[in-house]
Amino acid sequence: MKIQAIVLGIGIAGLVFGAMQNGKSGAAKAAADKPEKAIAQINQRFTQASPDDYIGDEACAECHSTKNHSFNGSAHAAFVSDAKLPLEKRGCEGCHGPAKAHKENPEVEVISFTKLSPKDSAAACLRCHQQTLDASHWKNTDHAKANIACVTCHQVHPDTEKALESGSINRGKTQDPRNVVRFAKQPEKQLMLKADEPTLCGQCHQTQLAQFRLNFHHPVPEGQIVCSDCHSVHPTKAGQSKQTPFKSKCVTCHQDKAGPFVYEHDPVAGFGGSGCNECHTPHGSQNPYMLLSRGRGLCAQCHSDKLANHHPGETCWSAGCHVAPHGSNSDPTFRSH
Amino acid sequence: MMKQWFTPLAVIAGTAVMFACASAQEAPASAPAKAAQKTDKAVQKKAAAKKSVTKATDEKKADGDEAKKDEEQKGDAKADAKTDSKDSGDDSEAPILYNSLTLGYTSWSSNNNINQINQNGYVTGGFGISGLSILQPFEHDRFLALDYMGTPGNDYGMRLVNEWGSNTSLNFHSHQFSFLDPGLGVRFPSVDSGWDVTVDHQIAPNFGAFASYKYTEGQHHFPAPYDQPNYNNGTLTLGTQKQFGANVIGASFVENRFNDATGVQAPTLTDRGEIRYSGSWGSRLTAQGTAAATRIQVVGQPDNWVHDYSVSGIYDVDENSTLGGSLSQSVMDFHSIQNAYVRKRNLSGINFETHLDKWGLGLGYQRREEERMRADQSFVDVPKWNIFDVKLNGRLNSQLRLGLKGSMEDMVTTPVFLTNDPTLLYWNRKATFNAKVSGGNDVTNGYFSYTCRYRRNDERGYSITWNNFAFGGSRIFSPKLLGYAEFSSDLYAVGGTSPAATALGAYFPTSETFLIGVDFTRNERENLSFVISSFYTQDQWGQQIACTYNRDLGKERNIQITLSPWLQRDRLYNVDTFDAAIVAVKVGVRF
Numbered sequence: 001m002k003i004q005a006i007v008l009g010i011g012i013a014g015l016v017f018g019a020m021q022n023g024k025s026g027a028a029k030a031a032a033d034k035p036e037k038a039i040a041q042i043n044q045r046f047t048q049a050s051p052d053d054y055i056g057d058e059a060c061a062e063c064h065s066t067k068n069h070s071f072n073g074s075a076h077a078a079f080v081s082d083a084k085l086p087l088e089k090r091g092c093e094g095c096h097g098p099a100k101a102h103k104e105n106p107e108v109e110v111i112s113f114t115k116l117s118p119k120d121s122a123a124a125c126l127r128c129h130q131q132t133l134d135a136s137h138w139k140n141t142d143h144a145k146a147n148i149a150c151v152t153c154h155q156v157h158p159d160t161e162k163a164l165e166s167g168s169i170n171r172g173k174t175q176d177p178r179n180v181v182r183f184a185k186q187p188e189k190q191l192m193l194k195a196d197e198p199t200l201c202g203q204c205h206q207t208q209l210a211q212f213r214l215n216f217h218h219p220v221p222e223g224q225i226v227c228s229d230c231h232s233v234h235p236t237k238a239g240q241s242k243q244t245p246f247k248s249k250c251v252t253c254h255q256d257k258a259g260p261f262v263y264e265h266d267p268v269a270g271f272g273g274s275g276c277n278e279c280h281t282p283h284g285s286q287n288p289y290m291l292l293s294r295g296r297g298l299c300a301q302c303h304s305d306k307l308a309n310h311h312p313g314e315t316c317w318s319a320g321c322h323v324a325p326h327g328s329n330s331d332p333t334f335r336s337h
Numbered sequence: 338m339m340k341q342w343f344t345p346l347a348v349i350a351g352t353a354v355m356f357a358c359a360s361a362q363e364a365p366a367s368a369p370a371k372a373a374q375k376t377d378k379a380v381q382k383k384a385a386a387k388k389s390v391t392k393a394t395d396e397k398k399a400d401g402d403e404a405k406k407d408e409e410q411k412g413d414a415k416a417d418a419k420t421d422s423k424d425s426g427d428d429s430e431a432p433i434l435y436n437s438l439t440l441g442y443t444s445w446s447s448n449n450n451i452n453q454i455n456q457n458g459y460v461t462g463g464f465g466i467s468g469l470s471i472l473q474p475f476e477h478d479r480f481l482a483l484d485y486m487g488t489p490g491n492d493y494g495m496r497l498v499n500e501w502g503s504n505t506s507l508n509f510h511s512h513q514f515s516f517l518d519p520g521l522g523v524r525f526p527s528v529d530s531g532w533d534v535t536v537d538h539q540i541a542p543n544f545g546a547f548a549s550y551k552y553t554e555g556q557h558h559f560p561a562p563y564d565q566p567n568y569n570n571g572t573l574t575l576g577t578q579k580q581f582g583a584n585v586i587g588a589s590f591v592e593n594r595f596n597d598a599t600g601v602q603a604p605t606l607t608d609r610g611e612i613r614y615s616g617s618w619g620s621r622l623t624a625q626g627t628a629a630a631t632r633i634q635v636v637g638q639p640d641n642w643v644h645d646y647s648v649s650g651i652y653d654v655d656e657n658s659t660l661g662g663s664l665s666q667s668v669m670d671f672h673s674i675q676n677a678y679v680r681k682r683n684l685s686g687i688n689f690e691t692h693l694d695k696w697g698l699g700l701g702y703q704r705r706e707e708e709r710m711r712a713d714q715s716f717v718d719v720p721k722w723n724i725f726d727v728k729l730n731g732r733l734n735s736q737l738r739l740g741l742k743g744s745m746e747d748m749v750t751t752p753v754f755l756t757n758d759p760t761l762l763y764w765n766r767k768a769t770f771n772a773k774v775s776g777g778n779d780v781t782n783g784y785f786s787y788t789c790r791y792r793r794n795d796e797r798g799y800s801i802t803w804n805n806f807a808f809g810g811s812r813i814f815s816p817k818l819l820g821y822a823e824f825s826s827d828l829y830a831v832g833g834t835s836p837a838a839t840a841l842g843a844y845f846p847t848s849e850t851f852l853i854g855v856d857f858t859r860n861e862r863e864n865l866s867f868v869i870s871s872f873y874t875q876d877q878w879g880q881q882i883a884c885t886y887n888r889d890l891g892k893e894r895n896i897q898i899t900l901s902p903w904l905q906r907d908r909l910y911n912v913d914t915f916d917a918a919i920v921a922v923k924v925g926v927r928f
Contacts, residue, residue, distance in 0.1 A: 077474070079480065079500075081474060082480075082502075082503055084502060084503055085503055130580070135623075139623060139651060140625075140649070140651065140661075145690060145697075145699070146697075146730070147697075206784055206786060206807060206809060206823070207786050207788060207805060207807045207825065209823075210807050210809075210823060210825035210850050210852075211825070211850075213825075213850040213852065213870055213872055214848060214850060214872055215453075215872060215874070215877060215879060215905070216456070216519075217457060218457075219457040219458050219514070219516070221457075222457050222458030223458075224457070224458055224514045253529070253553070253555075255553070255555075255568060255570045255595050256555075256564070256566050256568055256595075256597065256602055258595070258605075260633055260635070260641055260671050262638070264671075264678055266762070269678060269679065286827070286846055286848040286872070286874040286876075286877075287846070288519065292845075293829075293844045293845045293846075294844050294845070294846055294876075295844055296844070297841055297843070297844020297845060298844070300837070300840075300841055300844065301792070301801060301841070302762045302763075302794075303762070304794075304797050304799065304835070304837035304841065305758050305760070305837075307837055307840045307841065317562075318562070319562075320561075320562035323562050323563075323564075329602070329603060329635075337564075337601045337602060
């Protein structure tokens with residue numbers, strides 16, 4: 001009963017607050033009705049345009065040569081120059097809309113991504129990138145909710161050709177001289193990111209970046225993996241989203257820990273709960289194997305009755321006793337696999 | 338020792354000669370010459386722009402148009418001159434150079450437990466390909482991109498993208514990397530490797546399909562009694578998706594085969610089928626749902642099944658507020674398991690988010706229930722949890738942002754324990770809180786973050802609190818000099834009245850990490866970065882200096898030199914102590 005009341009309370013609060021906002025947000029609504037802020041009207045620009053309304057990249061370059069040149073050096077250009085693409089997805093006008101009216105009268109604005117709200121900006125990109133994710137999936141991500149737009153991380157117009165080279169705006173925050181041979185699974189510069197992933201993600205997620213400097217860490221500073229190897233930044237076409245259980249991300253590489261086992265260890269049984277996070281700190285730790293604590297203290301967090309009087313040793317597994325803490329197919333106390 | 342340092346010194350000397358030659362070639366231009374360059378660049382840029390991406394459009398404009406636009410171009414030329422000064426002196430059109438090759442040489446000198454430094458990445462040194470990128474833009478209906486980095490025969494990463502028309506693409510990745518167990522003594526490298534290939538095809542507008550296969554292999558060498566995993570893993574994924582207006586329907590099938598060559602773990606075959614739907618009703622309501630069935634076959638056991646169902650939706654209350662809800666259920670059928678296990682897990686939640694002016698507020702509630710069974714399917718119990726979360730973020734003023742996040746998980750129905758010690762093993766309360774202030778202006782930026790994680794077990798009479806403080810900032814001291822620094826500290830505290838509380842405290846060491854660095858840009862072609870990073874724990878400390886020099890040699894060539902002394906000290910046993918010095922040179926060219 002108490003639970004239903006809480007749920008109902010949050011729901012009602014939301015509706016009431018929303019209704020209040022409806023009354024208050026006249027100015028916001030007016031702003032939203034401006035052509036450049038409403039994605040529906042952005043789409044209309046394409047759907048209502050005739051082939052004559054498109055003037056081609058050459059005409060755009062007559063005034064915007066700098067932008068045009070920098071764009072030409074990006075991987076994006078290699079795709080949108082495909083002559084078989086429909087006019088509304090080709091070249092400059094594929095993103096900025098038909099430009100004939102703008103050329104005739106510069107006061108008529110084309111679609112400017114710097115003037116769009118993050119929500120509309122993302123929706124405009126999704127006109128073509130629906131195969132990567134659709135708007136309803138994007139909307140549910142934490143990044144979308146935090147008003148992050150595609151162009152927050154991706155650079156469509158590199159400011160210089162140098163910016164095309166990954167790491168060119170790296171301020172050394174994650175630089176590791178062992179990174180001289182960089183073998184991240186997914187080379188990044190083709191993804192048109194503004195910087196290499198650790199630097200880019202670390203601009204907001206600074207504490208995670210600091211954890212990578214501890215003695216035991218996942219090999220991100222070494223360039224062997226990147227943030228998106230574990231974190232699903234975009235829900236993918238395979239339907240992955242943030243609802244994906246935590247453990248499933250770990251066992252992509254650590255498949256031998258996946259189970260199911262005949263004898264499960266409850267904190268990591270199945271794919272629910274904190275999973276591997278219950279014992280490990282994935283970004284970095286001062287303890288071997290990125291464990292939360294040193295030695296047998298890890299197990300004693302829960303099994304406090306085994307702290308001092310139960311076969312003292314450095315850890316519960318290093319002396320050859322409980323060697324299968326992730327689960328066993330043969331022993332209920334994990335003393336063998 | 339002489340031999341250890343000879344090679345790095347030779348590399349430095351060689352690089353110095355190259356640097357001197359490059360400097361001599363490119364003496365600073367006089368002011369009139371620079372002005373002339375700017376004018377030239379305007380024409381040059383325009384010509385390049387006309388040439389490169391406008392393959393699809395006809396070249397109708399006469400050259401006479403260029404003169405008419407020269408005045409407008411001067412503004413652009415100022416910006417362009419900065420970016421393209423490296424092309425100065427070249428009067429021909431500047432084509433876009435998509436391809437690049439970077440060769441690298443690395444030299445190591447080290448002593449004591451070098452396994453420590455190689456625990457996250459094992460680089461043998463010597464010559465290698467630091468980067469090779471080949472990009473063939475759409476020509477003849479085809480696009481091709483290749484990236485390769487690493488040393489042939491050793492660790493490497495590779496990616497190949499091939500597109501046919503606009504409808505079909507092939508992606509291929511391959512990688513191999515190795516690492517060492519950090520313990521003292523001779524160690525053989527452990528190797529992880531794998532490759533994957535994906536073919537994507539758009540069958541019709543709004544209807545696509547893909548097939549993907551991924552193979553990974555791990556051969557690990559750890560000292561006894563740790564596992565010596567030697568496994569391989571193959572995953573086949575098939576998927577399709579169709580869009581009907583605002584609705585999307587998709588289906589996928591995944592088959593994973595796990596095999597442990599050591600025979601310690603039984604071969605496992607996992608098949609998962611999933612259908613999903615997402616759609617919008619009107620302009621305000623979006624919802625999605627999935628249903629999936631997974632069969633897990635372990636050799637020597639009956640089949641295990643997992644069924645997952647989930648529904649979630651978001652309703653736009655107004656322009657700034659959303660109300661969301663979700664329901665999900667997982668049903669596990671693991672016949673072989675003998676101890677109490679979770680057979681059914683229900684998770685339901687509701688959340689409300691709103692933005693008011695410059696502030697965003699989120700409130701959420703989740704309810705988790707787990708039904709536990711024994712292998713004979715006899716009922717055990719249903720522990721339940723309530724989870725509340727709240728977040729608030731916004732701007733304190735035009736320069737400062739504030740973010741607050743908190744969540745609390747309370748166990749409201751405790752499970753029964755049938756083990757030797759029937760005391761509760763689950764946490765009664767788990768809570769986390771994070772506060773972050775960040776901001777700055779064009780010159781100075783900074784942040785402060787505090788995170789607290791709390792765990793409490795009432796029956797056992799103790800709690801564990803982990804506090805993390807982190808702060809950092811950067812400042813542009815001059816157009817040529819940027820400095821930055823960060824500090825992060827972890828502090829643990831164990832509270833409670835039970836004897837376990839006192840004993841547990843010894844197992845949670847504190848730690849600190851610190852970093853300070855500068856970037857110095859001497860001119861448009863030269864950059865030097867210097868950074869010191871260090872960490873301290875109760876048991877160990879380490880320091881690393883990395884000094885990197887970049888120089889644009891002109892004509893699309895560049896060089897990077899890295900020098901890095903590194904040391905770590907083990908205060909307890911000295912087994913983790915090491916010293917290392919690394920010298921690396923990379924030379925790149927675009928073509």
